[in-house]
Amino acid sequence: MKIKVLGCSAGIGDSRRTSCCRLDGDILLDAGTGAGELSLQDLIGIEHVFLTHAHLDHAGLLPLVVDAAGHFRDRPVTVHALDGTLSALRECMFNGRLWPDYAALPSPERPFLRYKALEVGATLNLDGRKITPLPARHAVPAAGYLIDSGRASLALSGDTTLCDAFWEALARVENLKYLLIETAFPNADAALAAVAGHMTADLLAAGLSRLRRPVEVYVTHLEPGREDLILAEIEAACGGLSVRRLRQGMEFEF
Ligand SMILES: [Zn+2]
Numbered sequence: 001m002k003i004k005v006l007g008c009s010a011g012i013g014d015s016r017r018t019s020c021c022r023l024d025g026d027i028l029l030d031a032g033t034g035a036g037e038l039s040l041q042d043l044i045g046i047e048h049v050f051l052t053h054a055h056l057d058h059a060g061l062l063p064l065v066v067d068a069a070g071h072f073r074d075r076p077v078t079v080h081a082l083d084g085t086l087s088a089l090r091e092c093m094f095n096g097r098l099w100p101d102y103a104a105l106p107s108p109e110r111p112f113l114r115y116k117a118l119e120v121g122a123t124l125n126l127d128g129r130k131i132t133p134l135p136a137r138h139a140v141p142a143a144g145y146l147i148d149s150g151r152a153s154l155a156l157s158g159d160t161t162l163c164d165a166f167w168e169a170l171a172r173v174e175n176l177k178y179l180l181i182e183t184a185f186p187n188a189d190a191a192l193a194a195v196a197g198h199m200t201a202d203l204l205a206a207g208l209s210r211l212r213r214p215v216e217v218y219v220t221h222l223e224p225g226r227e228d229l230i231l232a233e234i235e236a237a238c239g240g241l242s243v244r245r246l247r248q249g250m251e252f253e254f
């Protein structure tokens with residue numbers, strides 16, 4: 001399995017792109033503005049989109065992803081997410097006002113997309129690629145994902161503040177190799193992080209202390225313009241641990 005990072009910022013500006021990774025050639029993990037890096041041919045090859053949650057920095061390009069490839073495909077793109085995320089997409093995005101209801105268009109028999117609800121902890125097996133939603137604590141219904149190739153696993157936090165169930169789930173993954181985790185805010189914004197459901201460097205250090213095995217950690221979703229401050233705080237809080245900044249274009253093969 002190969003994961004390529006297409007976007008990993010909390011916002012836009014200059015070369016920043018928001019959350020999106022491609023897994024092999026056929027799966028997107030979130031559909032933030034990083035999805036705009038894909039060629040039309042790449043977009044036609046996307047069969048599944050797994051969303052961590054409905055916020056626009058993670059789902060904003062989903063309508064355009066579905067649209068771009070629709071007429072070149074003979075089957076719908078499957079959008080996987082928690083029930084609460086799917087209802088937000090139905091009611092607020094593919095509602096016939098903001099964008100067409102592509103779960104029923106161009107025709108109910110041949111729609112451009114279909115929804116598939118996921119449950120935290122329930123593993124989906126796509127040709128031997130095991131994908132399991134992980135618990136998260138965010139301002140809206142949200143999940144991380146554990147992706148297991150059989151040889152190794154990569155965990156993606158999505159947006160979350162410190163979440164006991166997330167770290168407990170990671171502690172049970174014996175072949176965990178990579179952790180891609182958000183650290184959106186500087187420590188000074190700890191109160192805001194609690195309300196908005198995001199991590200700070202201090203919360204990251206608290207979480208990482210609960211890992212039971214060496215894991216390569218990459219931080220993502222840094223606030224635009226405050227990246228250096230957040231990274232310096234992570235260095236201070238997590239010194240001695242292998243914590244690196246996730247970068248657009250990075251690839252993980254496992
Ligand atoms: Zn969010």
Ligand SMILES: [Zn+2]
Pocket residue numbers: 010055057058159221
């Ligand atoms: Zn976000």
